[in-house]
Amino acid sequence: MSGELAGRVTDLGYALGWRAVRAAPPGLAAGVFRAGADLAARRDGPGPRQLRANLARVLRHAGAEPTDAELAALTADGLRSYARYWCEAFRLPAMDPVALHDAVDPTVLGVEHLERALAGGRGVVAALTHSGNWDVAGAWLVRALHRRGEPATFVTVAERLRPESLYRRFVAYRESLGFEVLAADAGARTVATLAARLRANRVVCLVADRELGAGGVEVDFCGEPARLPTGPAQLARHTGAALLPFAGWFTPGGWGLRFHPPIEVPAGPAGPAVRAATQELADVFAADLAAHPADWHMLQPIWTVDRTPIEVAR
Structure with a gap:
């Protein structure tokens, strides 16, 4: 299959997913995605193997010595968690944003750090x-900002996907x-644009546990060298904005969120x-991942020892 045709098929698959999953009963959709995760765990392809290696580093850094069976079980749980993310992503546009905010809001920890930074006008x-x-x-944050009387949006950055139609679909x-x-x-x-939004006392959300280009810095992450992006620390230094680590995880019937101190x-x-700031961010991330390892959806290599020159270039 040519690259262009494969891209069209992928885009069509996502389009059908958004329609079909929203139309299906929630329990049926969740069951299908869970079955897919279990199949991926049994096949044990490159993604699940990398996830297992990543989780092993997190656990060992936290002082655990997991057996092969324990790592296999945790990897299976991680794939189910990732499948839950996609099932919810396909259903999310049809969910009531007010009801979603009200379901998430009682579980959010450390929101005072967000409120204090915005009250100080720092971004x-x-x-x-x-x-x-x-x-x-993000959906919770949009509604939370609206209730504070702030502009009811925040800014984020998206990796350019191929084909372009798929990228536009995710942006939309x-x-x-x-x-x-x-x-x-x-x-x-x-x-x-990010700097301008921060100077206007807005919120910028950046996923910062994997370097996508060549602009990262090597830090100690869970006891081993890894390159993490410097964008969050650079923006905070350049604009004076508060740099807040922000954690997310699943609960059996909902979601957990936490803002850490700046x-x-x-x-x-x-x-x-x-x-130094990126290293401190890595340390907070490591502790968060140790607390909720199954909910870290990292199926790619991020530690230096795992990354080939081709992967780094990509």
Whole structure:
């Protein structure tokens, strides 16, 4: 199958998914996605194997020594969690945003850190991992900002997907939830827009547990070298915005969210300051992942030792 045809098939699959899953009974849809996750676990392809290796590092850094059986069970749980994310993503546009906010709001921890930063007019860079349902977190945030009398949107950055029609589909999906979405490959234009939004006391949400380009910095992440993106720390240093680690996870019947206290970007030369803040962010991420390992949907290599030169270039 040619690359162009494969892209069209992928785009069509997502389009059908958004329609079919919303039309299906919730229990049936959840069961189908769970069955798919269990099949992926049994096949044990490259993604599940990488997830297992990633989770092993998280657990060992937290002081555990998991057996092969325990890692296999955790990986299966992680794939089910990832399947739940996709099932919810396909259903989310049809959900009542007020009811969703009211379901999530009682579980949000540390919201005072967000409120304090906005009250100070600093703007907020919320840095998060690929954990839980970040789209649900965004939908909650949109409604929470609206209830505070703030502009009822926040800004995020999206990786350019192929084909272009699939990228536009995901942008439209997140814009329908109230997000402002900027292209990651727009370079200086995107950075300038993010800085302008922060100076206007807005919220910028950035997923920051995987480097996508060449702009990261090497830190100690769960006891091993890994490159994480410097965007959150750079934006906070450049604009004076508060840098808040933001955690998400699933509960049996809902979602958990937590804003951590702000990370202060040190004064002094940019390089060491950004590196120090990114290291502190990595340490917070490591603790969050250890608390909810099954909800970290990281099926890609992020540690330096796992990444080939080709993967780094990509």
